[in-house]
Amino acid sequence: MFEKEIIPYILKQYTKNIIKISVGAQPNSSPHFGTLETIALSFGLASNIMKYDKNKKVIILYEVIDSAPSETSIINEIKYQKSLKYTGKINEFFNEYLEILNYYKNLTGIDYEIRYQKEFNSQPEISNIIKKIIENKEYISSRLDPKYNKIRIRMSCPKCGLTDKNSILNKYENNKIIFNCPIHGEYYADLNKDTSMLEYNSPYRNLIRCIYYTLVNNNSNYDYQIIRVTGSDYAGFYQEEMRYKLASYLGYPAHTLSMIFYAPLILDWSGAKMSKSLYVKEGAYSDIPTAFINYKYLKQEYGLNGLKKLYDIVSNWFENPYMLFRHYTIYYFIKEFEENE
Numbered sequence: 080m081f082e083k084e085i086i087p088y089i090l091k092q093y094t095k096n097i098i099k100i101s102v103g104a105q106p107n108s109s110p111h112f113g114t115l116e117t118i119a120l121s122f123g124l125a126s127n128i129m130k131y132d133k134n135k136k137v138i139i140l141y142e143v144i145d146s147a148p149s150e151t152s153i154i155n156e157i158k159y160q161k162s163l164k165y166t167g168k169i170n171e172f173f174n175e176y177l178e179i180l181n182y183y184k185n186l187t188g189i190d191y192e193i194r195y196q197k198e199f200n201s202q203p204e205i206s207n208i209i210k211k212i213i214e215n216k217e218y219i220s221s222r223l224d225p226k227y228n229k230i231r232i233r234m235s236c237p238k239c240g241l242t243d244k245n246s247i248l249n250k251y252e253n254n255k256i257i258f259n260c261p262i263h264g265e266y267y268a269d270l271n272k273d274t275s276m277l278e279y280n281s282p283y284r285n286l287i288r289c290i291y292y293t294l295v296n297n298n299s300n301y302d303y304q305i306i307r308v309t310g311s312d313y314a315g316f317y318q319e320e321m322r323y324k325l326a327s328y329l330g331y332p333a334h335t336l337s338m339i340f341y342a343p344l345i346l347d348w349s350g351a352k353m354s355k356s357l358y359v360k361e362g363a364y365s366d367i368p369t370a371f372i373n374y375k376y377l378k379q380e381y382g383l384n385g386l387k388k389l390y391d392i393v394s395n396w397f398e399n400p401y402m403l404f405r406h407y408t409i410y411y412f413i414k415e416f417e418e419n420e
């Protein structure tokens with residue numbers, strides 16, 4: 080279906096003049112090669128939309144998951160975490176992300192915006208989305224947390240940052256979520272005004288983001304629409320079950336939902352997604368040059384030109400869009416890098 084072109088299909092649904100391409104990351108290490116590919120692909124998509132339709136303005140919307148865990152502990156048999164934001168670990172790697180975004184901005188002329196979870200959660204639509212999820216908590220939690228049946232919404236203790244990772248002790252009363260810190264006791268979020276402090280696990284964040292983008296896209300008071308770009312390990316069963324069916328159940332019809340554009344996966348020799356933890360822990364990738372592991376090593380080997388090489392590879396996929404609908408082993412990139420030496 081998309082053998083020769085894909086942009087016109089996207090623009091049938093994205094009719095506003097401004098399009099934001101949302102891409103996210105949890106900055107808890109030097110960006111993996113797969114993360115770099117997703118960012119490069121986002122700029123490639125933006126650039127191809129603007130080439131196709133000169134009236135469109137496309138911006139990268141970088142959603143930072145600063146609520147991702149940095150430290151974890153177990154107290155009274157309950158798992159707690161402290162976020163990247165609370166521990167300050169986010170600052171360790173964030174400059175690398177900025178360097179990459181700035182490089183691609185200069186290369187393509189596409190601007191970017193950065194949004195943290197606090198700003199995301201301060202949007203006026205979020206409160207109603209959370210209330211709706213809580214109103215339907217049995218249905219939603221049985222599907223998004225089949226093991227514990229919990230609404231995986233959390234908030235860090237305002238005094239010490241400890242967060243009940245699995246939302247085990249949460250209570251829901253009169254538009255309030257009451258949380259529990261093992262040291263400081265109960266604290267709460269009033270869903271009419273305190274949503275900015277909320278955090279979610281990935282499936283809940285995915286659903287909330289989907290509904291929020293949909294509300295923005297279909298509201299003429301916003302002059303832009305948002306497309307999400309994410310790795311295609313989330314394509315298929317996951318999104319059908321966790322996103323489309325659940326949003327539809329909550330009253331947002333599937334055909335109105337925001338679009339996801341999937342970045343091809345980068346696979347190792349076994350066909351599994353390249354994983355940095357595997358590399359570090361078990362030396363499983365001893366045959367792969369370190370430049371193809373993460374940004375730090377890529378830069379050591381190729382300098383910023385490594386980002387250019389990667390961009391050239393992924394932007395070529397838009398010339399032959401069927402190339403966007405498959406996966407690639409890491410050896411494909413190694414070979415392409417060598418051939419363009």
Ligand SMILES: [Zn+2]
Pocket residue numbers: 236237238239240241260261262263264
């Ligand atoms: Zn506390």
